[in-house]
């Protein structure tokens with residue numbers, strides 16, 4: 274049976290389940306991916322090569338500033354697949370597969386994580402200059418919707434010739450609700466235990482920009498504790 278006939282058959286079968294055309298397209302793509310993976314290995318090396326560039330020149334330039342701007346208070350990861358960050362929660366299996374396929378095929382340009390726990394704190398999309406294609410606008414909209422649904426903040430930063438690391442640090446730390454600790458305030462004191470649930474606590478920024486210990490069990494537990502005075506020194 275030719276691949277084309279298989280796809281038509283599969284599409285017709287899926288239509289009988291009353292799925293939306295979009296869900297059917299996603300599922301067909303997913304099945305095509307799966308069957309491509311199942312292709313028997315040929316003699317000789319697998320047909321894969323290392324890409325010449327992991328990051329574009331603009332992404333790399335931004336990454337270097339990002340690393341400087343977040344030094345000591347956040348870890349930077351470039352090009353993180355949404356499938357490593359989020360999972361789908363829909364009840365139907367076919368919708369679950371379609372949604373999982375969609376998140377597996379999208380990424381966030383940069384991810385900031387808390388320095389020790391590596392808990393994700395902020396997604397960053399670097400917006401290229403000029404008119405964006407309908408496809409990339411649609412992908413951007415999907416990524417934004419996934420972040421919003423999962424309650425993880427996401428910001429867009431336009432590509433620039435140069436960036437002000439300090440300005441960027443302020444913007445990122447506010448968006449991520451992470452404190453920019455002064456190098457002189459390190460190492461940070463041992464985190465206390467949560468008075469409510471016993472989980473470990475970590476430094477965070479409460480509303481109004483106040484440095485507090487927050488429960489790592491957030492959002493299930495919203496307990497906060499005052500921070501020792503010697504830790505309160507933070508960069509503006």
Ligand SMILES: [Zn+2]
Pocket residue numbers: 467468469470471472488489490494495496
């Ligand atoms: Zn707690």
